[in-house]
Amino acid sequence: MSQTLADMQQILDEADCLCPEAEVQAAITRMARAITEKLGDRNPVLFCVMNGGLIFTGQLLTQLHFPLQAEYLHASRYRHETSGGRLEWKVEPNFDLRGRSVLILDDILDEGTTLLGISDWCAAQGAREVLTAVLVEKDHARKARPGLKGDFTGLVIEDRFLFGYGMDYKGYWRNAPGIYAVKGL
Ligand SMILES: O=P(O)(O)OC[C@H]1O[C@H](OP(=O)(O)OP(=O)(O)O)[C@H](O)[C@@H]1O
Numbered sequence: 001m002s003q004t005l006a007d008m009q010q011i012l013d014e015a016d017c018l019c020p021e022a023e024v025q026a027a028i029t030r031m032a033r034a035i036t037e038k039l040g041d042r043n044p045v046l047f048c049v050m051n052g053g054l055i056f057t058g059q060l061l062t063q064l065h066f067p068l069q070a071e072y073l074h075a076s077r078y079r080h081e082t083s084g085g086r087l088e089w090k091v092e093p094n095f096d097l098r099g100r101s102v103l104i105l106d107d108i109l110d111e112g113t114t115l116l117g118i119s120d121w122c123a124a125q126g127a128r129e130v131l132t133a134v135l136v137e138k139d140h141a142r143k144a145r146p147g148l149k150g151d152f153t154g155l156v157i158e159d160r161f162l163f164g165y166g167m168d169y170k171g172y173w174r175n176a177p178g179i180y181a182v183k184g185l
């Protein structure tokens with residue numbers, strides 16, 4: 001096994017599972033109900049924030065039983081680090097947002113800089129309203145704006161470096177089937 005693979009296997013083996021898959025799935029189902037109640041008759045366009053939003057978005061979408069459009073965008077600020085930098089747009093959506101209800105879907109609201117930047121961008125494109133849904137909110141007081149929250153939140157999880165269910169550690173373990181914290185972080 002290469003050193004990277006051995007290191008990454010050790011990361012999973014030593015990690016703390018903070019939320020098992022069944023609990024994550026139950027949270028997504030609760031979110032689907034709340035989103036349906038709020039947006040079911042608004043013809044929304046949903047944006048998956050790549051890469052982290054991929055698994056959450058996929059598991060949520062098939063539980064939304066109303067007409068909607070599903071798109072993606074790619075903005076990133078952590079790269080392979082455990083603290084964030086400047087938000088970098090990798091793919092801006094090519095989609096007419098004027099007058100639309102927009103729902104941004106992402107894996108985690110940590111400091112919230114990513115979702116604020118994306119929400120502001122959508123508002124500047126003429127969206128009628130911009131809502132956010134995050135699978136995980138990290139529990140700390142370092143938000144980009146005091147008290148910043150998603151409009152829909154699945155789970156509130158302690159302030160450690162997380163991976164699984166879309167979240168990565170150094171580019172790995174987005175596929176981990178639950179929410180894990182790296183040992184010592
Ligand atoms: O609330 P914040 O502190 O801004 O952090 C949250 C963002 O960080 C992660 O993305 P990342 O930049 O790691 O890109 P990725 O989605 O490709 O992993 C995550 O997917 C969120 O988009």
Ligand code: HPA
Nearest residue numbers: 110160161162163167168
């Ligand atoms: O804890 C985290 N894990 C993975 N990606 C992240 N992006 C912001 N915070 C995190």
